[in-house]
Amino acid sequence: EAGVTQFPSHSVIEKGQTVTLRCDPISGHDNLYWYRRVMGKEIKFLLHFVKESKQDESGMPNNRFLAERTGGTYSTLKVQPAELEDSGVYFCASSHGGGYTFGSGTRLTVV
Amino acid sequence: KNEVEQSPQNLTAQEGEFITINCSYSVGISALHWLQQHPGGGIVSLFMLSSGKKKHGRLIATINIQEKHSSLHITASHPRDSAVYICAVGIDMRFGAGTRLTVKP
Numbered sequence: 319e320a321g322v323t324q325f326p327s328h329s330v331i332e333k334g335q336t337v338t339l340r341c342d343p344i345s346g347h348d349n350l351y352w353y354r355r356v357m358g359k360e361i362k363f364l365l366h367f368v369k370e371s372k373q374d375e376s377g378m379p380n381n382r383f384l385a386e387r388t389g390g391t392y393s394t395l396k397v398q399p400a401e402l403e404d405s406g407v408y409f410c411a412s413s414h415g416g417g418y419t420f421g422s423g424t425r426l427t428v429v
Numbered sequence: 430k431n432e433v434e435q436s437p438q439n440l441t442a443q444e445g446e447f448i449t450i451n452c453s454y455s456v457g458i459s460a461l462h463w464l465q466q467h468p469g470g471g472i473v474s475l476f477m478l479s480s481g482k483k484k485h486g487r488l489i490a491t492i493n494i495q496e497k498h499s500s501l502h503i504t505a506s507h508p509r510d511s512a513v514y515i516c517a518v519g520i521d522m523r524f525g526a527g528t529r530l531t532v533k534p
Contacts, residue, residue: 351522353522353524359526360433360524360527361517362524363522366520374521407470409472417474417477418477420464
């Protein structure tokens with residue numbers, strides 16, 4: 319069984335640019351979560367999809383962040399325009415029936 | 430105050446020692462997770478538990494719902510156990526700050 323895959327593994331962009339992160343969950347996992355860890359702080363929840371619907375997006379920091387999961391398969395997280403404080407590691411996880419599987423994360427650096 | 434508090438923040442042990450990492454939380458939860466993050470950054474789910482105790486190899490996780498407290502124990506610790514151990518609560522996971530464990534040979 320393939321794990322949760324995230325692309326890219328690293329991204330360095332300039333302030334003001336747009337970046338799109340992608341997460342491919344385990345096939346058949348209805349639940350998909352986005353999290354991020356900014357430097358020196360704990361991992362924070364961003365949002366939760368159940369299939370293609372946003373179940374909980376209370377953790378999204380502001381309207382520069384847009385998450386989608388068209389068709390209930392892979393998900394994208396777009397940051398537009400990126401700011402310096404958006405730098406961190408963005409994790410995706412999927413679950414079905416309880417157990418969670420995490421992706422390796424995308425390290426985003428905004429310069 | 431964070432909803433999830435872990436202690437200690439940092440822990441150094443000698444190989445073979447018994448390790449305990451604690452997690453206290455302030456919100457009502459349906460499940461608690463223990464995660465492991467290695468220096469490379471990847472996160473591995475170790476346990477998800479809602480009551481009692483679970484064991485996997487040298488790892489044991491316990492939870493007391495009434496006291497809102499969980500512990501992760503590592504028996505016969507080994508240098509390869511060195512990692513950050515993170516407690517997270519709830520379906521959408523509210524995370525603790527993590528405990529950085531270093532096991533010295």
